[in-house]
Amino acid sequence: MLSFVAQRIVKGVFVLLAIIVMNFFLIRIAPGDPAAVMAGEAGASDAQFVQQLREKFSLDKPLPEQLFIYVKGVASLDLGFSFRQQMPVSKLIAERLPATLLLTLTAFAISLILGITFGTLAARFAGTWADTAITVSALLFYATPIFWVALMSILLFSVYLGWLPSFGYETVGANYSGLAHVKDVALHLIMPAMTIGLFFMATYTRMTRASMLEVKRLDFVKTARAKGLRDNIIQRRHVLRNALLPVVTLAGVHSGTLVGGAVLTETVFAWPGIGRLLYEALLQRDYNLLLGVFVVCSAMVLIFNLVTDLVYRLVDPRIEFAS
């Protein structure tokens, strides 16, 4: 197991390195650089000013040298300095990362729990109206753009019903502490997490349902019935457990999409996470910050994949810890 993890980590480092190199050049192909942005914001500029900015950001150095400096920094866990925010990138990301983790993990938990529950119900009552209702709503959620759900839920729950706050991570200036703070954050979390969660819930519902129907046909389910086991035990112990394996795999594959979904949701709900940071960094050509967010996002995906793989291996005794 240790060797498996170690191997995956080393592999992951190489993937990250490749991501850095590719994105490094990619980002710099984009028209406009941070100097152009800041010159624009300054309200006045001349060529000398822009040149100063470029020098300040080391943008005047040749690209390979810039890359070298960057990679060297990353090797010592230094993600560089944000030109625009005048702060170390790692600090900026560290400020925002917890919010994103909270959001994505909650969304992930919601989607898995609800998805598996509904999927199980649908499979259990396959062919009935309950199955149809669940399948159709899953399809609808699956087909609805995330941002659309976000806008609509703000209208419904914040504006018309006034139940939930429409933006942010916590009530600014309320200075809650302890349990009140947790409750406050939770209230803010519900809508963004549900927005991301619903889409994935739909996916997992469909997957669980299909997978359960498939496992139901397998021989060992017949064995279980031949034992005289009660149906709900068969469903839970034999069908569901086996049916969850592909769902776990899918969940691993989805981690990238999950992080991506955070970009839209964080923007709409003003959730102070790194998804939003990424988009803002892009619009400001804050190269180091953008790269840093990419690296962290990708690392998150890698870790997430690793965790789902580990879970898979723990659930499925057939796979041993070898690559």
Place this chain on the structure above:
Amino acid sequence: MLKKFVLALALSGVSTMALAQEPKIGGTINAVIQPEPPGLMLALVQNGPTQMVSGNIYEGLLRYSKTLEPQPGLAESWTISPDAKTYTFKLKQGVTWHDGKPFTAADVLFSIETLKVTHARARNNLVQLDKVEAPDDYTVVFTLKQPFGPFIGIFEVGSMPIIPKHIYEGTDVKTNPANNTPIGTGPFMFKEWKKGSFIQLVKNPNYHVKGKPYIDGIYWQIIPDAAARSVAYETGKVDVLPGGSIENFDVPRVSKLPNTCVTGDGWEFFSPMAWMWLNNRSPVLANKKVRQAIMYAVDREFAKDVIWNGLGKVATGPSSSAIKFYTDNVPKYPYDPAKAKALLKEAGYKGEKVRLMPLPYGETWSRWGEAVKQNLVDVGMNIETIATDVPGSNQKNMEWDYDISFTYLYQYGDPALGVGRNYVTSAIQKGQLFNNLEGYSNPEVDKLFEEGAVATPDSKRKEIYEKVQKILVEDVPVAWQLELQFPTITNCKIKNLITTGIGVNDGFRDAWIDK
């Protein structure tokens, strides 16, 4: 027909009414800040949001009324010598920095030296400055090389913020860690900045104007999505939506919400004006007739009524009507597609492709670009819209890589500051964004602007500037669109917020909450 739907907004004098009441003490104001500022150290960063937040932390020597009359700031009084070359400022005594250190003339001198390096606009404003001296701790004397009409208008907090010498002296201003916890003399002190969430300012208890500020603090909320911002206002989470916080199309609805006050005031100092750069170097647009055709083809009343909800004015020429020496005695370009078509035909336009680059500043500007494109298509032009984000559009503008490009610029009260730079030959310079990007060059215009800046007295300046306006409007170097007004939307319980020509930027000093 469209006019009927123009919304009559209550732009009336909120402040006059408010003055009649006794200010109440206490309370916190939640305001929207958009986008999140890159930093709060005003001498280093001068983008809009930074000015809006830090204008309440730092102060300038002067403040300006809505009619752009200079008012005391850190300077109690000022005198201008008869030859208009020496400006003497008496500083207020007993002013302290947020950290308790006293404020003196040395801080002003230090700030000016710093700004010359870090603040591009200040550097331009100070080109005529010969020297600046401090005969004593509370006197500062500016000596100019030659008279410079607009000089008295450059001391506002955003144009010339005064920074503490004792913190920055001997350090690299750009990398000083103190930039993260800005120290000023203003009515509010920096408390906390939770990146991506909010910036918190608290009342400066030792502020040098007794009794002010009235409120306990400000939360600047960072909400990246425009629709979410209006919801935040609607649900009472924020009380102040500074100009441009929500999309124009949403303004009429939000304005009609109960207990909501709207004003277009507070932008007089900036007098933002929107136009389209017409690249005079492009073979098609080099022809004056084509440029005039564009002026006739674009329905600017429509833009004002539909896109800007009737706010602002259709621009008549290079100068905004709030600017000194403005004249409307110039050729007019009403909406006249037939004339535009005729002019295009005269010019021999054969349907060559013309690229149009809207401003990437949100929905309002996208819609505007689309409307203009449709106007131009309707008179037979072949228009392709170029989509790009802010850096991309800045880059393209800086490199003159456009045909038609939207922009809006501040004019800073005086044609010598904010107008001439867009038309004189000497300002044609690749790699910058705010000066003559269209490549228009006319020796007569150059000469007139040069004279206008240094001429005395004002009557002479007026004569020169009126002349130059006429020439420019005839030549159409750029296609002027609208004098913009960005409505500030507040909960009506917030009183007295907009009192100066820079509005919200230094407005919280006088604001109070009616409970």
Place this chain on the structure above:
Amino acid sequence: MTQVLSKSPAVSIKNLKIALPKSAERPYAVDGVSIDLIPGEIVCVVGESGSGKSMCAHALMGLLPDTVKTETGEVLFEGQNLLKLDESGWRNVRGRGIAMVFQEPMTALNPLMRIGEQMMEMFEAHDLLTPKERRAKALNLAKEVGLPDPERIIRAYPHQLSGGQRQRAMIAMALALEPSVLVADEPTTALDVTTQAQILKLIRNLQRSRNMAVMFITHDFGVVADIADRVVVLRHGKIVEEGSIDAVFKNPQHDYTKALLAAVPSMHPPVRAPLDENAKAVEVIGLDKTYVTSGGWFKPDRRVQAANEVTFSIMQGETVGLVGESGSGKSSVARLVMRLIEADRGTVRIGDVDLTALEGKALREQRHRIQMIFQDPFASLNPRRRVGNIISDGPIARGVAPKVAMDRARELLGMVGLDAGALDRYPHEFSGGQRQRLGIARALAMDPEIIVADEAVSALDVSVQAQVLKLLEDLKARLGLSMLFITHDLRVAAQICDRIAVMQRGVIVELKPTAQLFAAPEHPYTRELLGAVPGQSSPSQAA
């Protein structure tokens, strides 16, 4: 076979009719079948695929698929008609009254649960005993069915057990509640012969000691001979013959039964003509192949030796059999000889060409000389190509004009006993036996010198198997081919091979002329294999 006949049946199936869905080939899967299962007696229900034997077994457990419907009939057990039971009534009977053992022990066990837990579920299902007692019981059961190291085994997962062990575990489970009836649905079909012999013995012993009634479903008459007290022969859902084992084997009444029995290959190899020892068609010298599974960084790699110094040759016109159990490496050797996989070491020589030394185009040009017939008649033909293409693709790749190749394909179809209309049809329109004939035609289309037949008849019903074997023999003789015949079935090998090589764990342990091998096996493994072939002790001619 001294059986205490007497008692009333434990279960009676009476006039059972199970209807198939409308789209099926025939209206009834089971058509008026009546069977009595008497305590202490093993009834073998025997038939070819599609005979409805499995349906009978499932009907006893109430485990029929939703798509079929029991139309008439009853299943009497302890005084009640099981077919009238509701789900909870069935639950009570299953496991406790009637238990079942399935064909494929790998898929019949839940891969995610420990063996012991699955055994304990038996008690849990009927709310018996405390968890601790259940565990003790599971341990005892494991011992009783002869699982080695029962303490460890009940904590193991199914994939960690061998096929035989898994089937023992299944049996242990079935016996947990001491049911009066055991239904075994082809319980040994997926197992190797030696394991099969052990499992058969185990079932026999348990049945005797517990005096159970057993319904044993199989297609293999050898197995029937070894285990049955009574035989029921099923065809197309109807009973064609029923009687005691002696009666049916010695004196079959129905033609179908006779034909089936006749199709079972004999253990006595026929006499074969001698061959020219110097005319070698293929020479295989010192083939080595080891499969390495990387164990990661800190673990040793896992190595499986599929071929170890494998050396043999095939004379012109000779058939060499390669026999062994699953995992012995016989299929790997076939693929090494075909160069479908690369050997670590060794040479394969066809005539004067060293096949192992060739690459790319040169190799492709030589490939036609040695052709292969595959095991699975369903997987060996591309479902998306017409038969004509399947047969002529190879020759066309060799440069034969399409028209000529197609004519030749038509000719070959006739040769393998199919009509020319088959050319334009797709594989799925053919039966298993016909498909195997198509596979043969495809191989012959290349004008090969050698045919490698990899378990070519294993997947076929016994009657079809006999026909295909005969066809192969005929063609081989007619076209002067040599053959490498890979099989696990010693009866088949006895009938078709001139010489037989016995493989175990990648090594040829014995290689002899067939008659000699059967008469005087030398190697202990060969002896074990020969001893395990079912049906040798039977009362019939199969022995």
Place this chain on the structure above:
Amino acid sequence: MKKFWKLMLRNPGGVIGLVIITFAIFIALFGQMIFPTSPWRMVQRPFLPPFTNPMVTLGTDALGRDVFAGLIYGARVSLLVGLVSTTVALTIGVPLGAIAGYFGGKVDDALMRFTEFFQTIPSFPLAIVLVAILQPSIYSIVGSIAIVSWPPVARLVRGEVLSLRTREYVQAAIVTGQSNTWIISREILPNALSPVIVLASLMVANAILLESSLSFLGLGDPNLMSWGYMVGAGRTVIRQAWWITVFPGVAILISVLGMNLIGEGLNDALNPRLAKDSR
């Protein structure tokens, strides 16, 4: 083929999906002939609610442009984005997956690392960056959607090829001396097609969603009217003019739903296991 249609038509969802998409394609192909007014033309007063003026049935947007015209013209762009980007993704993913699966070993390792690399970068952010870098246009949008959506194709095809490679009929093709290209293109890929077709139908749906998400962030092609553009443009005024976003939003939802339903129908029809359920 007949059997395929029979199976497809047996699935009610699949039939609904087919009807939806057929209709959408019809609109995309012929809508502009039936309805020639440019969707960019400002034809009426802004914010005209739907069903109040027979000339503009579905109301007008912030500039007084006809929402109905937008829907008609948007169909072509949205479907085109979906179809073309999926096609591009398939042309990248299928050969890559096939080569990796067929040759195995080092080739497989290298190609799969490459694929993994693209799967590790969160796809939506990558798409955003790509569109921003290449400047929003129909080409950059289609290209970026394709780039972020090919890895699943490659993985799927690889898996299929890996299992088909050991099929006996493929081995038969090898021993009859067929070339690798022939084997991959004639023996393997046709049999790997079913799951790829199913995946492709879902990818079209996803591409339409992605395009709308990009447009939502202002990264749409400003010269082309698409549904995603309309939603993005109308979302700020959603409170006073719901119809500007709701109609194109529903159009997206329905066509994505339609594609998904077709995908499920295809899955049922092409999946032989379900066909012979009556074992």
